[in-house]
Amino acid sequence: MKVGVLGTGMVGQTIATKLVELGHEVTMGARSAGSEKAVEWASGAGGDAAEGSFADAAAHGELLFNCTAGTASLEALRAAGAEELRGKVLVDVANPLDFSQGMPPTLSVVNDDSLGEQIQREFPGARVVKALNTVNAGVMVTGIDGTVLPICGDDDAAKQQVTSLLGDFGWPTDTVLDLGGIDAARGMEMYLPLWLRLMGALGTPQFNIAVVRG
Amino acid sequence: MKVGVLGTGMVGQTIATKLVELGHEVTMGARSAGSEKAVEWASGAGGDAAEGSFADAAAHGELLFNCTAGTASLEALRAAGAEELRGKVLVDVANPLDFSQGMPPTLSVVNDDSLGEQIQREFPGARVVKALNTVNAGVMVTGIDGTVLPICGDDDAAKQQVTSLLGDFGWPTDTVLDLGGIDAARGMEMYLPLWLRLMGALGTPQFNIAVVRG
Numbered sequence: 001m002k003v004g005v006l007g008t009g010m011v012g013q014t015i016a017t018k019l020v021e022l023g024h025e026v027t028m029g030a031r032s033a034g035s036e037k038a039v040e041w042a043s044g045a046g047g048d049a050a051e052g053s054f055a056d057a058a059a060h061g062e063l064l065f066n067c068t069a070g071t072a073s074l075e076a077l078r079a080a081g082a083e084e085l086r087g088k089v090l091v092d093v094a095n096p097l098d099f100s101q102g103m104p105p106t107l108s109v110v111n112d113d114s115l116g117e118q119i120q121r122e123f124p125g126a127r128v129v130k131a132l133n134t135v136n137a138g139v140m141v142t143g144i145d146g147t148v149l150p151i152c153g154d155d156d157a158a159k160q161q162v163t164s165l166l167g168d169f170g171w172p173t174d175t176v177l178d179l180g181g182i183d184a185a186r187g188m189e190m191y192l193p194l195w196l197r198l199m200g201a202l203g204t205p206q207f208n209i210a211v212v213r214g
Numbered sequence: 215m216k217v218g219v220l221g222t223g224m225v226g227q228t229i230a231t232k233l234v235e236l237g238h239e240v241t242m243g244a245r246s247a248g249s250e251k252a253v254e255w256a257s258g259a260g261g262d263a264a265e266g267s268f269a270d271a272a273a274h275g276e277l278l279f280n281c282t283a284g285t286a287s288l289e290a291l292r293a294a295g296a297e298e299l300r301g302k303v304l305v306d307v308a309n310p311l312d313f314s315q316g317m318p319p320t321l322s323v324v325n326d327d328s329l330g331e332q333i334q335r336e337f338p339g340a341r342v343v344k345a346l347n348t349v350n351a352g353v354m355v356t357g358i359d360g361t362v363l364p365i366c367g368d369d370d371a372a373k374q375q376v377t378s379l380l381g382d383f384g385w386p387t388d389t390v391l392d393l394g395g396i397d398a399a400r401g402m403e404m405y406l407p408l409w410l411r412l413m414g415a416l417g418t419p420q421f422n423i424a425v426v427r428g
Contacts, residue, residue, distance in 0.1 A: 101326075110325050111325070139428050142428065144428040145426075147426045150408070150412070177415050179414070180414065180415070186318075186407050187410065188411075190324075193400050193401035193404050194364070194402060194404065194405045196401065197393040197401045197402075198364070198391070198393070198401075200393070200394065201391050201392065201394070202425065202427065206428040207425055207426060207428060208425075208426055208428065209424065209425060209426070210423065210426050211412060211421055211423055212360055212361045212421060212422055213416065213420060214352070214353050214356065214420035214422065
């Protein structure tokens with residue numbers, strides 16, 4: 001499948017590399033074509049890897065991953081262009097973490113709204129699925145046995161397609177938990193402050209949560 | 215031990231009943247002495263159970279539980295009186311859930327502050343430990359094998375005392391995870407929107423999360 005990955009950071013690189021390994025044709029998008037990190041990634045990724053602007057990546061992909069920094073995601077998606085997003089599944093991996101006031105970060109959108117909802121509202125033609133934002137980049141593409149990966153979105157067929165792809169990433173279908181509509185992105189994003197403290201207490205970002213019934 | 219439980223709702227009743235079962239002398243506090251729910255609880259609890267005002271419960275307890283609604287907790291603690299809180303361990307179980315705009319609730323304090331921090335700031339003489347707010351009332355007093363119960367607070371000795379008491383509740387010491395200072399209450403409270411969606415997806419509030427390393 002042709003996939004566009006928006007974002008050149010750790011998350012974008014990890015997901016794009018995994019997609020190439022799985023045999024997909026991947027274009028990594030940055031603010032402008034020819035960005036150092038995207039060029040380096042595309043030249044080293046092996047397989048079918050290209051780079052370009054956000055618009056290039058969005059135009060290329062039948063399915064898109066938003067791996068930009070959450071505070072820059074709307075701007076990146078505007079640069080990609082609403083027309084290029086229309087009808088496509090857009091996996092929103094971003095967290096709206098604001099580090100401008102130092103550590104710990106706050107969320108730039110929170111409580112009665114979320115980044116996932118903002119994206120779906122501004123790009124109603126996109127089929128937004130929030131997923132993978134609750135784990136570290138390394139965990140995203142391996143899964144952890146027995147744990148849970150929440151997803152949400154308003155489009156059931158889009159969620160099914162993403163669930164299938166997550167299976168290839170290392171998340172068997174029974175580990176993917178559908179939390180409902182895109183408004184569940186509030187909870188998935190507001191989990192980040194707890195995740196950061198769990199990381200601190202555990203001494204590693206390589207973990208995930210399981211759900212255990214009483 | 216003499217324990218004061220502030221709050222007469224499901225959480226207060228569940229915790230107060232468990233404390234009585236464990237042999238503690240418990241006074242349940244309400245806005246005013248003689249509240250219907252507190253009187254009913256005290257008369258039915260068996261063991262050493264009494265009721266009174268918030269101030270009565272605080273004066274009685276060597277250790278206190280804040281089980282009031284989060285949006286009313288500061289007011290309840292003011293009614294209890296700063297002098298009655300001084301030097302005492304105060305287990306803050308409350309979540310600042312605001313249902314005034316309907317479902318889903320929002321948090322009345324969030325992101326760069328938390329109820330736990332507000333309480334510690336306003337009552338610096340209290341030794342605030344945030345605990346148990348991440349699970350349903352029934353789960354609070356039984357524990358769930360293999361899961362994790364985060365706690366936080368600025369006073370290490372207070373956290374040790376609470377950890378010991380939690381062991382009696384059903385949370386072995388290795389299930390209690392110290393997330394650090396009281397500012398970790400942000401993450402513990404901001405987990406609630408995810409908890410609510412997990413409850414919806416699972417169809418039960420009787421669950422908890424485990425942490426699994428990758």
